[in-house]
Amino acid sequence: MxxxxxxxxxENRTGRLAEITRVLGDAGINIRALxxxxxxxxxxxxxxxxxxxxxxxxxxxxxxxxxxTSVVAVEVEDRPGGLNRIxxxxxxxxxxxxxxxxxxxxxxxxxxxxxxxxxxxxxxxVLTDNNIKVLEGKTVYTx
Amino acid sequence: MxxxxxxxxxxxxxxxxxxxxxxxxxxxxxxxxxxxxxxxFDEKGIKPDEIRSLEDLQKLPFTLKxxxxxxxxxxxxxxxxxxxxxxxxxxxTTGKPTVVGYTxxxxxxxxxxxxxxxxAAGTHKGDIVHNAYGYGLFTGGLGFHYGxxxxxxxxxxxxxxxxxxxxxxxxxxxxxxLTCTPSYALRLGEVAAEEGVDFRSLKFRVGVCGAEPWSENxxxxxxxxxxxxxxxxxxxxxxxxPGVSVECIEAKQGLHVFEDHFIVETIHPETGESVPYGExxxxxxxxxxxxxxxxxxxRTRDLSVLNSEPCKCGRxxxxxxxxxxxxxxxxxIRGVNVFPSQIESVLLDRKDVDPYYLLIVDRKDNLDTxxxxxxxxxxxxxxxxxxxxxxxxxxxxxxxxxxxxxxxVRLVEPRTIQRSEGKAQRVIDKRKx
Numbered sequence: 001m002x003x004x005x006x007x008x009x010x011e012n013r014t015g016r017l018a019e020i021t022r023v024l025g026d027a028g029i030n031i032r033a034l035x036x037x038x039x040x041x042x043x044x045x046x047x048x049x050x051x052x053x054x055x056x057x058x059x060x061x062x063x064x065x066x067x068x069t070s071v072v073a074v075e076v077e078d079r080p081g082g083l084n085r086i087x088x089x090x091x092x093x094x095x096x097x098x099x100x101x102x103x104x105x106x107x108x109x110x111x112x113x114x115x116x117x118x119x120x121x122x123x124x125x126v127l128t129d130n131n132i133k134v135l136e137g138k139t140v141y142t143x
Numbered sequence: 144m145x146x147x148x149x150x151x152x153x154x155x156x157x158x159x160x161x162x163x164x165x166x167x168x169x170x171x172x173x174x175x176x177x178x179x180x181x182x183x184f185d186e187k188g189i190k191p192d193e194i195r196s197l198e199d200l201q202k203l204p205f206t207l208k209x210x211x212x213x214x215x216x217x218x219x220x221x222x223x224x225x226x227x228x229x230x231x232x233x234x235x236t237t238g239k240p241t242v243v244g245y246t247x248x249x250x251x252x253x254x255x256x257x258x259x260x261x262x263a264a265g266t267h268k269g270d271i272v273h274n275a276y277g278y279g280l281f282t283g284g285l286g287f288h289y290g291x292x293x294x295x296x297x298x299x300x301x302x303x304x305x306x307x308x309x310x311x312x313x314x315x316x317x318x319x320x321l322t323c324t325p326s327y328a329l330r331l332g333e334v335a336a337e338e339g340v341d342f343r344s345l346k347f348r349v350g351v352c353g354a355e356p357w358s359e360n361x362x363x364x365x366x367x368x369x370x371x372x373x374x375x376x377x378x379x380x381x382x383x384x385p386g387v388s389v390e391c392i393e394a395k396q397g398l399h400v401f402e403d404h405f406i407v408e409t410i411h412p413e414t415g416e417s418v419p420y421g422e423x424x425x426x427x428x429x430x431x432x433x434x435x436x437x438x439x440x441x442r443t444r445d446l447s448v449l450n451s452e453p454c455k456c457g458r459x460x461x462x463x464x465x466x467x468x469x470x471x472x473x474x475x476i477r478g479v480n481v482f483p484s485q486i487e488s489v490l491l492d493r494k495d496v497d498p499y500y501l502l503i504v505d506r507k508d509n510l511d512t513x514x515x516x517x518x519x520x521x522x523x524x525x526x527x528x529x530x531x532x533x534x535x536x537x538x539x540x541x542x543x544x545x546x547x548x549x550x551x552v553r554l555v556e557p558r559t560i561q562r563s564e565g566k567a568q569r570v571i572d573k574r575k576x
Contacts, residue, residue: 007526009519011555037528041553044528065519065557067526098527 001124003051003137004069005114009065010043020045027058032143033114034132035101046101048073048114050141068090073103073140075110075133084113086132093126095119105143107135112143146262146294147255151458152402158459161403163197165431170194170203173437176221179214180439189390198405200416206441208241211381216242222435232280233380233480240280243380244435250289252432256401257290257388263399263456264351264374265392266320268295273313273347275323275331276354277303277478282384283354287322290386290436296320303327306334313347314340321350324358324478325365325373329509330370349392351376355475356466360575363396375465381441382428388463394455397462404432407463408440409449412470420449425470426463444471457572472570474504476511479548483569486515489541493524495534499560505573513550515542517556 009018017036023032030050037044049055053070059066076082090097096118103112112135117123127134145151153161170191174182183204184190193199211219216239220227226246233241246252266272272291274282284302291298300320301309309331312318321328328350335342352364353376365373377398378385387405388398400407408418409424418424426443430436448464474481483502490498496517503514515538523534535552542550561568 005526007524008525009531009554009556011559039528039532042531042555044531046526046527063558065521065524065555067524070528 001128001134001136002120003048003114003135003140005069005071005116006049006052006056006059007067007069008045008047008048008059009067010045012038012041012043016142017045019062020059022088023058023062023064024049027054029055029058032105032140033101033103033112035099035114037050037099040096040133046099048103048140052141067072069116072115072120072124072127073135073137074113074115075107075125075135076113078106078109078111083113086113086127089130089132090123090126093122095123095126103143107143144265144267145457146259148461151259151399151460153400153403153459155459156375158402158498159197162406162431162453165403166197166200166243166406166429167191167194168216169429169431169437170439172339173221173439176550177219177437179210179219181342191332197406200408200440203429203439204440205415205427208381208442208444211241212239215239215246216339218246221437222246227435229385231285231380236478241381244283247432249383249433252404253286253383253386254289254293256383257286258293258531259401260376260386260389261287261290261294261296261351263389263391263458264320264376265349265372266291266294266296266351270294270296270320270348271318271346272296272298272320272322273301273309273316273318274298275301275303275309275321275386282378282380284386285357285427286378286386291320293425306330307338310335310338310340313345317346319346319348321347321371323350323352324354325350325352325361325476326355326506326509326511328365328369328373329361332365333509342368342451345370347371349374351389353377355478356468358465366550377463379443379445381436381438382430382443383433387428391454391456391458396454397450399456399458399460399462402460405430406535407449407461410442412444412446420451420461423467424446442472444469446470465572474502474570474572476504476513476548479546481513481548485546486542489538489545492541493534493538495520496538496554497557499562500569502570503558504570506575511574513548515550515552515553516560517552518560519554521557 033049035046056066098116100115154529174191192493227244229245274287278284332342332574350373360374373391374388378387388400390398408427413427426445430438446465446468450462499518501516539550
């Protein structure tokens with residue numbers, strides 16, 4: 001029930017982000033979701049892409065520092081209070097969210113969110129026990 | 144004002160004669176009492192009685208800072224410990240500091256040279272000296288303190304730090320002479336302004352500034368902002384501390400070296416060959432009169448130019464120009480000596496960064512800043528912001544623990560810092576002195 005996310009270390013330098021998207025575009029890789037975390041002196045770009053291995057290879061070839069992390073893709077009802085319902089459940093069960101971001105595309109009628117948890121297994125159990133749909137990696141990459 | 148009319152204005156010929164006599168005595172003495180020098184002289188095949196003219200000085204071996212470290216702590220002392228009444232040590236270097244010792248006679252000599260120094264800057268009996276050089280192992284504080292007392296001035300031993308309180312004392316005690324580093328002089332001016340005190344209306348007449356490199360522009364700034372005359376002094380603990388050379392307030396054009404106590408030479412930093420007056424070279428000093436810690440041809444790594452033209456103040460002593468740089472890569476950051484190799488040793492000890500780095504030194508609000516750019520190791524990149532920030536904080540702490548200097552660490556991408564091709568640029572010094 002885990003989805004692999006790749007992260008890229010970025011100095012705060014003009015044009016560095018464009019280089020990443022160019023490398024991915026040239027390699028024929030589609031970006032499914034992304035988020036950029038930044039501090040005063042560096043940033044981390046987090047990506048869910050159509051082909052992780054190919055993306056990593058292409059980025060490394062171009063000198064980027066790439067890491068991978070397991071995250072969880074969760075379906076969220078696309079209506080007011082949809083996300084809140086999930087967060088309330090996680091909070092009640094004491095599951096900490098490190099960060100999260102949204103997919104561009106829907107999964108059927110639902111919105112799709114990426115969550116990073118300290119304890120992924122516990123989080124997935126809480127979600128599934130509460131009938132919240134967690135997507136498989138292969139479903140997500142080809143969405 | 145000239146404190147010691149006899150020695151500071153000696154005809155050159157008489158001065159050279161005194162220098163030679165003292166040099167011959169010194170060479171005999173260190174050969175007999177300091178094993179390091181006996182060995183060094185023997186290796187060069189030179190005997191003390193072969194020094195027959197001042198030119199023969201060039202036959203003698205150099206002394207390097209490394210030699211002092213190798214003989215840590217007291218093996219370079221030329222007198223038994225029971226004759227040593229004071230010990231000082233250099234600040235901020237990694238591992239072993241440079242240790243220097245003084246007999247009672249050395250302390251007297253030093254106090255007298257500091258009295259000459261203060262007099263040359265226009266200080267006299269009746270002045271109140273606000274001494275903001277650090278007291279302790281560093282020679283600045285106590286050197287000025289003893290010199291001011293010897294001159295008959297009143298000393299406020301305020302030392303460094305607690306700037307707001309210093310401003311209060313300056314306002315209430317009415318000091319007339321300020322002794323501190325040039326950057327701290329400017330800092331005092333700023334804090335005074337913040338506290339609503341007009342520095343120019345204080346009683347200060349003159350500032351005696353040194354212990355770090357500065358420039359004519361900085362002198363102008365100090366003089367304009369603080370409403371004082373600012374004179375440059377030079378010294379280093381190995382030679383005696385402050386009191387090696389000073390500018391006269393009459394000319395403010397080069398620092399008179401107290402040649403009756405120190406022989407100054409300039410050499411080519413790479414070949415070690417003597418450089419004539421008027422051409423830039425590395426300053427080398429021989430201490431003529433020190434008892435506990437005499438040094439032969441000590442290489443300072445400071446670059447300067449010597450000038451033997453007569454000065455309008457009447458002193459016949461040779462003058463050295465402002466220090467224009469270093470012949471090694473040492474940086475002085477907030478008064479602390481920092482070698483890039485020390486930072487490198489911190490980085491080499493860590494598993495999360497590669498030892499490719501760039502040091503960026505700047506001066507903001509009159510305080511030196513140090514930024515360390517270093518490449519993150521691929522394997523150490525987890526994708527979490529907090530992990531990277533922890534790496535930065537940990538390196539900052541290691542640098543502070545080792546060198547006593549605060550820095551800001553900035554992680555950069557692997558393979559983005561220039562690799563060594565012959566000589567890699569490891570330092571960018573943006574300070575406009």
